[in-house]
Amino acid sequence: MILFESAGLCCLQDLGRFGYQHLGISPSGAMDAFAARVANALLANDENEGVLEILPGNTRLRVLRAQWFALTGADLSARLNGQPMPLCQPVWIEAGSLLAFGRAAQGCRAYLSAKGGFHAEPVLGSVATDARSGLGGWHGRWFQKDDRLPLRGMPVPKGKPIRWHTSFANPAFADDEPLLVVTGAHWPALSPGQQEYFQSAGWTVSKDADRMGLRLLQALPDPVCSASMLSGPVTFGSIQLPPDNRPIILAADRQTTGGYPLLGTVASVSHARLAQCKPGDTLHFSFVDLQAAQNRLRVREQHFMEWRTHMRNWWRNTDG
16 A cells, blocks of 8 residues: 655556547556556566656655565656665565655656556556546546555565666666657648758757647747648647647647647657656657668667566566
8 A cells, every 4th residue: 555645746557548549538648658667577567557657746655565666767856765766676665664756857757666566447448547537547637645555466475585686787768869750741841941940959848748748849930831631640749730830749648639730750769758858858859761760669679578578587586
């Protein structure tokens, strides 16, 4: 059981609620799905197990039952009983311990997993929180002070020593890489000068950034000539251009269709980088073709699967 002594900005997420966009239901799910998968892999959980998505602020969690936990994603200055909580490794937390989160030293979204997972009832096959619709998660909302979230897994028997080692490098996101983008249907509507500006500019994330999308501060120069268009499907990473010429990058809680010109889509391999962008951060775009984007993702996934196997073997060979 976890008691929320203060909730800050925290919600329960898994990898998403898929198969319902035709009904107008957003997939939601972890913004940084890769960090969520790493958090679960560190504990040999199923990769779709629910995790806590935590943003900078005053989230304070009292652990009421001892268990193994893992923390990944952003560095939110987490402290366990007053001492720094390490990232990307299994950590045994005793009953009564306090885990507190503060300012963002790197990134903006951290993910906390528990061995065996948290107990929550799935809605349409997922525990992902869609707070706008009141679906999933913990009563369809962000956590609040005094909420109690049960743990599902049984703790490792006490008294059996477990040694953690780092013989294999843990996956981690980089916060200075450009976002890889595949061009969209309306990219040709931009003039050569606008295309050059879009690819060379340093774009700033505005204060209008949340789980639905990130609006960029700068505007693309000159009006964009585009005929009337019907709404079409959108996905995580879709880059839309509204009439004010300030691009919007859609995210986990996006709407299911969009009626603005689609300039491109952030490639899946760059979603973790996108998810960790916060207001005031600067990002750059680098255009690649579909094959190159798929190759980059394939290399990362191969590395991840090898590392996940390593972690499963580590747990299998560990006393307890």
